[in-house]
């Protein structure tokens with residue numbers, strides 16, 4: 254894992270002092286709330302319905318046990334004893350006092366963490382494949398580049414006030430576990446015919462009220478030129494985006510309006526310019542960073558056997574464990590979706606338990622996923638039973654990864670001031686409806702994603718089944734969408750028809766799911782069936 | 798609007814100075830030469846008038862049009878109609894990349910916390926709509942010990958410090 258040197262530490266500490274000073278000036282009335290807002294947003298501090306929310310960055314979703322314990326400590330000391338993992342591999346605290354925020358940032362800085370650029374019109378935390386460095390199917394660990402990008406994009410002066418937020422994701426596998434093409438800019442490491450690695454570059458994706466799937470704008474970019482290329486993209490957007498309407502300022506709108514080809518042409522022109530300026534980090538810096546991501550000292554000669562005699566354990570292994578690149582090891586997914594709980598929420602005690610497990614069984618590494626779950630990336634197969642037992646006892650033993658109850662949901666009207674409708678209770682009711690383990694297993698992979706308004710924080714555009722909360726004459730109403738995906742075959746979900754009330758949406762989901770069961774062909778997932786039969790194959794079953 | 802109105806205005810509270818654009822002792826001007834006194838004209842007017850030396854850049858203007866005229870250019874004023882409109886940051890940096898070394902002045906809604914980043918982009922004088930607190934500006938300018946990337950200020954980025 255990356256470790257700060259004196260420079261990184263000095264920058265994060267300076268940021269704490271900076272924010273302390275900004276908060277002081279705000280509290281002294283030297284700044285209006287309007288002027289303070291973008292400053293606090295760049296430190297991840299949102300004003301929600303009931304309190305401030307603080308979003309802490311987990312760069313490319315990687316953290317260690319010490320950091321996780323600090324997150325638990327913050328939950329206990331400054332919040333109500335829990336935290337919430339988000340769809341961008343960050344963690345949020347929902348009950349923060351403005352006066353405490355500088356102290357929390359200072360605590361985070363002691364474990365090499367921060368909230369820099371986790372909201373506001375800035376270059377956000379870089380997300381990555383949660384299996385990076387462990388996945389059997391990856392070309393190379395993408396995190397050294399993610400860390401380089403993190404450094405270059407931290408306090409980037411030219412992009413101090415971007416038109417809107419800018420989200421970057423990086424992966425290095427064929428399988429997309431990071432919802433790549435829903436990002437403003439997405440990078441996938443590929444190998445070309447000459448055996449060299451480089452980036453496939455996508456730009457102009459995003460959800461929100463006008464969803465766009467990112468276009469591929471480069472087939473192959475040498476890895477050493479990525480920082481120039483990113484700056485070129487950012488400059489084209491910063492100079493040319495509209496500034497008159499906040500809803501039309503995301504880069505996706507510019508790419509769409511210019512057209513993919515013209516956008517690409519402008520980026521390439523600016524790229525040549527940046528290359529000449531010598532903006533890219535040298536090989537020596539890549540090597541320095543990459544050394545921190547060297548594979549941990551995996552043992553050899555380990556057993557591949559897993560004792561499946563305990564049926565509950567076997568069920569969990571089948572659902573939660575993924576293939577690791579090192580023999581004898583496995584990737585463990587920890588579900589933060591126990592039936593009836595709030596998706597992504599975790600208590601301080603659970604955080605500490607997970608930290609202990611990481612330290613003891615996973616080379617001190619943890620990952621957060623965009624589906625609001627956690628990962629122990631490097632567990633010996635012979636330790637799986639012990640890990641499961643500990644998780645199970647802590648209420649973290651749910652075996653539902655990618656199943657119908659592994660629901661993504663935004664905070665919705667329970668917390669969010671922009672919400673039209675509640676998301677959490679709908680997620681809970683759906684999970685309860687489908688709680689039966691046999692039924693879930695029979696239904697197979699089925700991703701439900703719920704947003705409380707068109708901002709789409711809950712990724713409803715990318716749900717196999719999406720649910721969108723809308724306001725219908727002052728009452729909460731839910732639209733049903735089908736056919737979205739955030740994987741390598743990205744697609745945008747479509748609205749089925751008229752909306753439903755809260756009880757009605759749960760029934761409608763069940764009707765759609767049952768329809769799938771009736772008409773599926775062998776081996777088809779829900780999404781495959783939808784793609785084969787289209788909306789018409791479902792509509793009647795849903796609306797009768 | 799910007800900083801506390803009670804501390805602002807000419808002859809405001811202690812530590813508060815009204816910036817006097819063009820004044821030699823202006824603490825918001827970071828240049829040694831004397832300030833150009835000719836009024837800045839719009840980009841279109843500048844491109845039309847072969848003798849103009851000062852130009853005013855609105856947020857949507859493309860400073861690359863100035864490339865053939867750098868010789869006669871002494872002052873570029875870049876306006877920030879709203880602090881959230883960040884186009885001016887690119888305009889300044891592009892000008893410096895073209896080799897322009899005359900004055901670049903930020904006007905409009907220029908806030909304390911922006912000045913540090915503006916300096917890095919090549920701005921070397923400031924004429925905010927609303928006066929700034931000098932102590933706050935100095936503290937913001939000295940906040941960060943290092944930088945992570947090149948910009949127009951010649952600061953050596955951390956990656957270069959690491960590798961000598």
Ligand code: HEM
Pocket residue numbers: 299301306338339340341345417418420435436437458459460461462503662663664668669670671708709710711712
């Ligand atoms: C509760 C306070 C929150 C507020 C006020 C808020 C606000 C917003 C807004 C306004 C957008 C639309 C941005 C745009 O269209 O340009 C957005 C998008 C988004 N938010 Fe949130 N959000 C909140 C919480 C969350 C949480 C808890 C998550 C993660 C679970 C999240 C993840 C996202 C994602 C993934 C998007 C879509 C990004 C895209 O458009 O590409 N947000 N949010």
Ligand code: SF4
Pocket residue numbers: 663664665666669670671672673676704705706707708709710711
């Ligand atoms: S989707 Fe809407 S309701 Fe949900 S968190 Fe985002 S802004 Fe709030």
